[in-house]
Amino acid sequence: MKYDFLIVGSGLFGATFANRAKAKGKTVLVIDKRNHQGGNIYCENVEGINVHKYGPHIFHTNDKTIWDFVNSFVEFNRFTYTPVANFKGDLYNLPFNMNTFYQLWKTKTPEEAKTIIDQQISENPISTPKNLEEQALSLVGKDIYLKLIKGYTEKQWGRKATELPAFIIKRLPLRFTFDNNYFNDKYQGIPIGGYNKLIDGLLEGIEVKLGVDFFEERERYKDLAHKIVYTGKLDEYFDYSLGHLQYRSLAFEHSVLDIENYQGNAAINYTDYDTPYTRIVEHKHFEFGKQTKTVITKEYPLEWSSEKEPYYPINDKRNEDLANQYKKLKEQESNVIFGGRLAEYKYYDMHQVIGAALNVAKKEFE
Structure with a gap:
């Protein structure tokens, strides 16, 4: 049997496209080289707390269609992101x-x-x-x-x-009101029970194979389907033929603490240079947890290398020019849809990834 679509990557773009393809009666296989689905929004349950394994994710949008779409799979809570800055021991609202x-x-x-x-x-x-x-x-x-x-x-x-x-820095918003809500969007929240519930809902009834590296048997996987949806690194798809795109990476230091409340807030940014991490995240506050223990994560920025996870595209002139050269190669791949943060070499918020996947699916199936 040949699938209609092979989807490489089970993050938000891949899962959203897979969901729309299945709704149109298409056959779909999703593969992911990690041992879990969901990409960077995956949560691990530790001490009854949904730990954002790859950094905190707060869903926010002004688009009611996208808000209704995600809430059709899991109800979102009323979490509002109000980070605090710590500069050499002094605290400031953000x-x-x-x-x-x-x-x-x-x-x-x-x-x-x-x-x-x-x-x-x-x-x-x-x-x-x-x-x-x-x-x-x-x-x-x-x-x-x-x-x-x-x-x-x-x-x-x-x-x-x-x-x-x-x-x-194109602009730095200065807000002349006493308002600590980080986002201006009308809709904001966290899935009740964690982001895995959103991904599980999107991929319900769809065949998913984990621990599978597309590049180890590329030709075999390409033969499995009429069309590929690729969400991995743009330069890797073309075997780095024009050179390597650059990223910033992150390291996460997770700790379980035998106290109920460590810092009283989901995120505190450390804005002095001497503190090696950029922020401490306390995960229970995303879902107003009352557990007797807490889990915190210190987030350390890293120079990226091929062994490290790519998080943020580096949008300087050198990388933008190289990405544009790769995008010309994409146009020659008539049977491949490139989508998401890595395949487009573009920083996306979650609602933007979902919106892009919905638009691509709409165009594909109309």
Whole structure:
């Protein structure tokens, strides 16, 4: 039997496309080289807590169609992401809002906060920022930059802010209200019972094979189906023929603690350069857990190599140019659909991945 679709990767793009293909009566086989399905949104149950194994994922969107779509598989809770920044022991609310400005300067009105920010920007006027540091200083001034942006960004990218391109920061939203909600989207939450329930719902009734590396027997797997949906690394599909695309990677240090509540919040960012990790995540707070123990994760940014997991595409000129060359090769692959963060070499939020998969499926089946 030949399948209609072989889907390489069981993350959000692959699982969403598989679901839509099955709904249209198509035969589908999903393969994944990991020993679990769900890609980076996979959760591991530890002490009754859904641990976000590959970093925290908060679903947020303004698109009611996508919100209704995911809620048709699992109900989402009312979690609101309100991270806190720790700079050398002092705590600041994120995103930058009236609470943050009070913590920095004891300002109590929007006018007072705006005056200080405008004054700091005018002290070092930069008309054409040449790097990320100059861009940030021209947008928010020195206090916010030095305490809440510089160290975190340099850890995250493994480069000095003066060596990073200005376009990485197109804007830095300043919110002149006492509002700690990180996202502006209308809909936000976490699946009740964890993200595995969303993936299980999307892949219900679909054949999935785990621990299978597409590239070990590429020709055999290509012969299994009329069409391939590929969600892996773009350059790997073409055997790195034009060179390697670059990424930033992450390492996670998970700890089970014999206390009920470690930090009182789902995420605290460490924005000074000397703290080696960028944040500590306490997973039970995503689902308002009351367990007697807690699980925390320290997140360390890493320089990427082929043995490490690729997380963030590096959107500098060299990588953008190389990705565009690979995208020209994609156009020659008439029987392959490339989708998702790795196959498109593009940073996606979850709702964007699902939206892209739904659009591709709609186009395919119409």
